[in-house]
Amino acid sequence: SSHFGSSQSLVLLPCLHTSGVSLHSQSSHKFLQMARGFKGSSLSTLLLTFSFLSILLFFYALVTLIRLSPVYRPLECTTHATTVSPFTTDETGQVVKASSVSRSSCANPNPYSMHMSQVGDGVVFIRDSHGRLRPAGRSMVPLVTLPAHSEGSERSLESYFEFPKDAGLLESSVVQVVIELRIHAHSEIYFLGKLVAAGEMQSMFCGFEFRPLESNKAGHMACAPSAQELVVPTADANAPRTEVLRMNAAHYDSVAHRRNASMGSIMAMSATLSLIFLTCGLASGDRHKRGILTGLGPGGHDAAVAAIAKSREAQETKASLAKVPDRDSGKKEEVDDAEKSEQRSTEGATFSV
Numbered sequence: 001s002s003h004f005g006s007s008q009s010l011v012l013l014p015c016l017h018t019s020g021v022s023l024h025s026q027s028s029h030k031f032l033q034m035a036r037g038f039k040g041s042s043l044s045t046l047l048l049t050f051s052f053l054s055i056l057l058f059f060y061a062l063v064t065l066i067r068l069s070p071v072y073r074p075l076e077c078t079t080h081a082t083t084v085s086p087f088t089t090d091e092t093g094q095v096v097k098a099s100s101v102s103r104s105s106c107a108n109p110n111p112y113s114m115h116m117s118q119v120g121d122g123v124v125f126i127r128d129s130h131g132r133l134r135p136a137g138r139s140m141v142p143l144v145t146l147p148a149h150s151e152g153s154e155r156s157l158e159s160y161f162e163f164p165k166d167a168g169l170l171e172s173s174v175v176q177v178v179i180e181l182r183i184h185a186h187s188e189i190y191f192l193g194k195l196v197a198a199g200e201m202q203s204m205f206c207g208f209e210f211r212p213l214e215s216n217k218a219g220h221m222a223c224a225p226s227a228q229e230l231v232v233p234t235a236d237a238n239a240p241r242t243e244v245l246r247m248n249a250a251h252y253d254s255v256a257h258r259r260n261a262s263m264g265s266i267m268a269m270s271a272t273l274s275l276i277f278l279t280c281g282l283a284s285g286d287r288h289k290r291g292i293l294t295g296l297g298p299g300g301h302d303a304a305v306a307a308i309a310k311s312r313e314a315q316e317t318k319a320s321l322a323k324v325p326d327r328d329s330g331k332k333e334e335v336d337d338a339e340k341s342e343q344r345s346t347e348g349a350t351f352s353v
Contacts, residue, residue: 047281054274058267065263067111068189071256072198075114075146075185075245077104077155081238082208084216087170094165100177102157102208102221104243108146110198114187116155116245117143119201122181124161126169127207133227137161139179157181157206157221170212176232178207185245198255200247207232 082102089096108114122139139159146153159179169175186199205227210218219235223243233241247255 044281044284047277047284051274051277051281054270054277057270058274061263061266061270065259065267068259068263071259072200072247072252073109074247075106075108075116077106077243077245079104079220079222079241079243082210082218082221084210084218086216087212089165090162095162096165096167096170097160097162098216099161100159100208100210100218102159102206104155104157104221105151106144106146106153106155107151108148108153110148110187112148112187112189112198114146114185115143116146116183116185117141119182119184122159122179124159125178125180126161126163127176127178127232129172133178134163136163136177139181141181141183173213174209174211174235176207176209178205178227178230178232180205180227183245198247200245200251202245204243205230206243209233209235211235 080103082100084100085098087096087098106116118139118141122141123135124137124139125133126136127133137160139157141155141157144153144155157179159177161177163169180203182201182203184199184201189198204223204225206221206223207230208218208221209232210216214235217235219233219237220239220241222231222233222241224230233239
């Protein structure tokens with residue numbers, strides 16, 4: 001802008017020295033100045049737009065931070081009755097096989113979807129009459145997705161187990177099945193490329209009871225953090241059990257810190273950029289307004305004012321010189337008067353004679 005003002009002053013100087021048209025020559029360049037001034041106006045508008053977008057990003061990150069507080073809420077799954085398939089034997093007839101399906105209705109109170117899956121293979125045990133756990137098979141939990149703020153999403157636990165025919169379980173009135181498994185509940189949330197993830201892996205022991213002599217009638221499944229804490233409900237109990245998938249305190253603090261760091265950095269960056277863009281936009285707009293009001297650039301205004309003052313001083317000097325009488329012309333008039341007086345005296349003397 002300073003280069004533009006200086007070049008404009010050089011263009012205006014020849015016009016400013018002409019009498020009576022100095023101010024009119026200034027207005028003749030105003031259209032060019034305003035046309036070029038639109039460049040400054042566009043820059044100011046662009047900077048103010050970036051400032052507005054940055055402050056929108058700030059509030060969007062703030063709303064997201066509030067929405068993700070707390071960062072994780074426990075999942076709750078309520079069990080339904082377990083079903084056990086009829087017994088079958090292998091080709092030799094010495095091994096008895098069976099399968100079971102335990103279904104649960106899960107609720108996700110979080111504002112984001114959660115994925116539940118099993119980590120590795122679950123181990124199925126059969127508890128004998130002495131309370132000992134004997135490996136008997138494997139279990140599987142299919143991947144299930146719980147939508148945000150959902151209730152009633154179904155999750156199933158499928159178990160496959162077998163035992164020797166001579167183990168005496170077919171003649172038992174009650175058989176307890178215990179399953180050791182690890183459940184991973186996780187969600188991947190991305191905000192402007194930054195990962196804000198919440199998840200929890202939990203090891204648990206789940207068990208149910210069924211009665212071979214009553215067409216494999218089975219009851220509800222119950223879960224506990226360890227086999228010692230597990231209390232298996234009887235097959236006659238018709239009370240649903242609720243299992244809660246919580247997050248341990250250390251993991252919760254880690255996830256919350258990662259969320260706060262990601263959201264905080266975005267909020268700080270957007271607030272800083274908004275302030276910078278706002279300051280630059282307002283400063284650019286002020287320079288543009290001054291140029292439009294004067295019709296000149298910032299540097300050309302001062303030069304033009306000085307040129308106008310110099311032109312006026314030259315005009316005043318010329319006018320004052322025109323009013324002062326010429327000394328040579330005064331002397332010439334005195335000589336002429338003296339000559340005329342002498343001539344009249346001579347003519348008078350001649351007439352007397």
